[in-house]
Amino acid sequence: MNRKFPLAGTRVADFSWFGAGPYVTRLMAAYGSEIIRVESNTKLDGMRWQAPRKPDATPSYNISGMFNNFNPGKLGISLNMSHPEALGIAKKLISISDVVLDNFYPGTMEKWGLGYEELVKIKPDIIVATMPVMGITGPYTLWRGFGTSIRTMAGIDYITGNPERPPIGTGMAALPDFSCNPYHTATAILSALHHRNKTGRGQFIEVAQFESTVCWTETAILDYTVNGHIQEGMRNRLPHAVPHGVYRCRAEDREVDYCAMPESVPEHRKKDERWCAIAVFTGDEWKAFCKAIGSPPWTKEEKFATFLNRKKNEDELDRLVEKWTIDKSPEEVMTTLQKAGVAAGVVQDGEDLLTRDPQLKERGFHVYLDHPEAGMIAHDGLTFSLSATPGEIRRAPLLGEHNEYVYREILGIPAEEIDRLTVEGVLE
Amino acid sequence: MMATSKALGDLRVLDLAGPIGLYCTKQLADLGADVIKIEPPGGDPSRAIGPFYHSEPHPEKSLYWFHFNTSKRSITLDIESPDGREILKRLVQKADIMVETFRPGHLDSVGLGYSELKKINPGLILTSITPFGQTGPYKDFKASDLVGLAMGGFLFICGWEDEPPVRVGGSQAYNMASINACSGTLVALYHRDMTGEGQHVDVSMQQCVAHALQWVTQMYDLQHRIMSRSGRLGVPLQECEDGWANMIALFDWDVFTSWLDSVGEAADLADEKYKDMDYQIRPEVRQHITEVTDTFTKAHDKRWICEEGQKRHIIAIPCNNAKDVLENPQLVERSYFVDVEHPELRDTLKYTGAPYRLSETPWMIGRRPPLTGEHNTDIYANELGFTEKELAVLKERGVI
Numbered sequence: 001m002n003r004k005f006p007l008a009g010t011r012v013a014d015f016s017w018f019g020a021g022p023y024v025t026r027l028m029a030a031y032g033s034e035i036i037r038v039e040s041n042t043k044l045d046g047m048r049w050q051a052p053r054k055p056d057a058t059p060s061y062n063i064s065g066m067f068n069n070f071n072p073g074k075l076g077i078s079l080n081m082s083h084p085e086a087l088g089i090a091k092k093l094i095s096i097s098d099v100v101l102d103n104f105y106p107g108t109m110e111k112w113g114l115g116y117e118e119l120v121k122i123k124p125d126i127i128v129a130t131m132p133v134m135g136i137t138g139p140y141t142l143w144r145g146f147g148t149s150i151r152t153m154a155g156i157d158y159i160t161g162n163p164e165r166p167p168i169g170t171g172m173a174a175l176p177d178f179s180c181n182p183y184h185t186a187t188a189i190l191s192a193l194h195h196r197n198k199t200g201r202g203q204f205i206e207v208a209q210f211e212s213t214v215c216w217t218e219t220a221i222l223d224y225t226v227n228g229h230i231q232e233g234m235r236n237r238l239p240h241a242v243p244h245g246v247y248r249c250r251a252e253d254r255e256v257d258y259c260a261m262p263e264s265v266p267e268h269r270k271k272d273e274r275w276c277a278i279a280v281f282t283g284d285e286w287k288a289f290c291k292a293i294g295s296p297p298w299t300k301e302e303k304f305a306t307f308l309n310r311k312k313n314e315d316e317l318d319r320l321v322e323k324w325t326i327d328k329s330p331e332e333v334m335t336t337l338q339k340a341g342v343a344a345g346v347v348q349d350g351e352d353l354l355t356r357d358p359q360l361k362e363r364g365f366h367v368y369l370d371h372p373e374a375g376m377i378a379h380d381g382l383t384f385s386l387s388a389t390p391g392e393i394r395r396a397p398l399l400g401e402h403n404e405y406v407y408r409e410i411l412g413i414p415a416e417e418i419d420r421l422t423v424e425g426v427l428e
Numbered sequence: 429m430m431a432t433s434k435a436l437g438d439l440r441v442l443d444l445a446g447p448i449g450l451y452c453t454k455q456l457a458d459l460g461a462d463v464i465k466i467e468p469p470g471g472d473p474s475r476a477i478g479p480f481y482h483s484e485p486h487p488e489k490s491l492y493w494f495h496f497n498t499s500k501r502s503i504t505l506d507i508e509s510p511d512g513r514e515i516l517k518r519l520v521q522k523a524d525i526m527v528e529t530f531r532p533g534h535l536d537s538v539g540l541g542y543s544e545l546k547k548i549n550p551g552l553i554l555t556s557i558t559p560f561g562q563t564g565p566y567k568d569f570k571a572s573d574l575v576g577l578a579m580g581g582f583l584f585i586c587g588w589e590d591e592p593p594v595r596v597g598g599s600q601a602y603n604m605a606s607i608n609a610c611s612g613t614l615v616a617l618y619h620r621d622m623t624g625e626g627q628h629v630d631v632s633m634q635q636c637v638a639h640a641l642q643w644v645t646q647m648y649d650l651q652h653r654i655m656s657r658s659g660r661l662g663v664p665l666q667e668c669e670d671g672w673a674n675m676i677a678l679f680d681w682d683v684f685t686s687w688l689d690s691v692g693e694a695a696d697l698a699d700e701k702y703k704d705m706d707y708q709i710r711p712e713v714r715q716h717i718t719e720v721t722d723t724f725t726k727a728h729d730k731r732w733i734c735e736e737g738q739k740r741h742i743i744a745i746p747c748n749n750a751k752d753v754l755e756n757p758q759l760v761e762r763s764y765f766v767d768v769e770h771p772e773l774r775d776t777l778k779y780t781g782a783p784y785r786l787s788e789t790p791w792m793i794g795r796r797p798p799l800t801g802e803h804n805t806d807i808y809a810n811e812l813g814f815t816e817k818e819l820a821v822l823k824e825r826g827v828i
Contacts, residue, residue: 003619143758149676156596169596171585171659179636187607192786197621211764211783215780219479223491226481227483245592345575352581378645386619388619
């Protein structure tokens with residue numbers, strides 16, 4: 001067996017769609033698991049129609065930047081699960097798979113005849129993972145929601161932002177979908193694979209996305225139950241750091257397109273959203289900070305002499321810090337402070353990340369791959385490097401691109417039978 | 429049914445992680461691994477992070493420490509002293525995984541780098557979690573959670589349009605780094621199960637954050653557009669009697685307006701033009717929809733609004749605070765929260781529960797978070813065989 005990839009030899013029948021599910025198998029695909037994404041033309045993964053797309057590209061469900069970034073390295077097959085003949089084919093696939101994943105509305109897999117109890121009959125050591133929004137039991141089982149809703153429901157929004165305004169959350173950024181829930185699920189699946197390696201036993205995994213996201217409210221529950229304190233947003237502040245915030249820097253003398261929502265009309269203006277984050281924790285860091293910014297007289301004033309004094313006068317301190325940053329580029333602010341041993345970082349935008357950041361470049365984070373319909377496009381790379389068995393990002397599949405390979409070579413269905421199934425809409 | 433078996437029950441993990449990596453080792457511990465937290469003599473610095481039990485700052489009362497260190501054991505050890513280094517090497521011989529968050533090169537400088545540890549134990553998986561990774565021009569840069577959110581691009585898209593970008597509550601860049609690191613460690617573990625070979629897992633918090641941006645990178649790559657913070661434009665909040673709720677009615681507009689109409693509050697929203705998504709997302713249109721809807725929602729509490737909305741298949745979600753989450757009927761019914769006894773505090777504390785439910789190898793909090801050096805005797809005397817006299821000497825020299 002080719003052991004170039006750490007997960008070589010594993011196969012996932014992947015029924016997941018949209019964001020959180022495909023992110024799980026994205027990770028596994030990059031490390032050598034054979035991911036067979038089961039899709040259907042009759043009920044397309046919503047991501048296939050999502051922005052962004054190249055403005056001049058011919059409309060197609062194969063060119064969404066999001067879909068192609070969420071699904072690299074997977075095999076794509078089409079199978080219409082509403083067709084009575086699809087069940088047998090799905091079962092055949094599952095009988096030679098190690099893991100089955102879905103993030104459907106609860107009851108969907110059961111409705112198709114693919115519930116856990118059925119799957120154990122055809123593959124006794126199968127690992128089945130499902131990612132419902134609220135859970136497969138409980139009074140809110142049938143509640144609907146997106147990643148942003150899960151975040152709001154779990155209490156993350158409430159502890160974010162300016163306490164004098166409604167909880168801001170993270171706007172359109174669906175924190176649960178692209179980190180919290182997929183990697184908790186990956187952790188659960190990989191643990192179950194280890195357990196299977198030891199014991200030969202599979203199992204059923206439920207990741208209620210609401211529950212895993214509540215874990216990321218950290219001390220909010222303890223603080224309430226122990227101290228009766230309901231945590232709120234603190235803007236950019238932290239009780240044990242000062243100054244600790246985001247400071248405006250000099251605008252660039254060139255114009256860019258800012259966009260609040262993917263489909264909204266962009267604002268064409270100077271690149272003026274330039275900010276630098278600064279985080280000073282210890283007394284030594286404060287001294288280094290003062291020296292790095294040239295020890296202006298105010299840094300020696302009594303009202304900033306101790307941590308408590310700086311905390312008491314934090315509003316004024318923030319204004320003075322911004323007076324120093326406002327005529328510098330955020331890169332200059334970051335470099336000056338980092339040289340002095342103070343944590344600081346540019347608040348990077350999409351352009352900064354993709355075209356400027358020398359660290360991401362050196363680490364080879366973004367990966368450009370040629371796609372038959374979308375052309376040369378950027379993909380996120382890997383979040384960690386494995387020294388002995390590095391992973392690899394390969395492009396995402398077109399809808400049904402690997403039907404021939406999967407149905408014919410893996411499942412051994414004769415060519416004429418595949419033709420018949422295609423004509424009758426089973427493989428749609 | 430072996431309901432008490434543990435997915436990672438056969439593994440020993442050495443935990444040399446600071447805040448950026450604590451959630452990684454918490455996963456391994458709650459999945460059953462024997463995680464030994466190695467604290468510097470005097471206690472781990474993250475014990476000083478609040479909030480605290482009854483708001484009393486004390487190293488054994490940090491709720492922050494409690495949250496991130498469930499199911500772990502603790503020993504104290506100065507790994508930079510010659511004796512401490514030798515003790516750590518002995519521990520590495522029997523360990524499966526070591527997780528560390530020192531600055532790149534630090535372990536090498538004290539003779540404990542991966543190349544050294546590999547000689548002692550070729551099957552060891554060493555997971556290093558750092559702000560920017562082990563290589564590259566920024567590898568020595570300092571970072572905190574805020575700086576991680578900034579450099580990874582997440583901070584830029586968060587906040588109100590008329591305020592500076594704002595960090596997400598908690599320490600989410602650390603959590604992202606940790607949960608990615610945990611997945612990476614387990615990928616390496618699968619390879620080790622197959623081959624016996626260990627390896628070094630190099631995790632960059634910046635990369636973890638930069639991979640959680642949904643469409644930011646692709647919007648720039650494909651359309652040269654910079655996604656900016658959008659406030660509440662995409663997911664507006666409705667004001668309720670007791671707080672806020674988020675309602676997404678894009679796909680169920682008729683259901684939504686007929687619900688409003690039934691209570692006489694639909695105003696002009698039943699007009700066909702509102703079904704056009706491009707029209708609906710115009711800021712002034714959004715504003716109007718929110719105002720009309722608010723008249724209705726303000727008269728009811730958020731839980732009622734959301735339960736009634738969901739009955740009609742509208743995505744209605746309460747904006748919950750900690751109290752709401754604790755009392756949430758779904759979480760209560762599913763027994764999500766876990767009571768953990770703290771005999772030293774003469775109290776039982778309520779912890780966030782399982783992020784995943786595994787039928788054969790359930791997640792569980794195996795023990796309350798450890799006191800500083802609570803397991804020194806277990807490890808040093810019972811396991812490594814140090815005599816009482818030797819331990820006294822090590823203690824005197826500040827090694828343990």
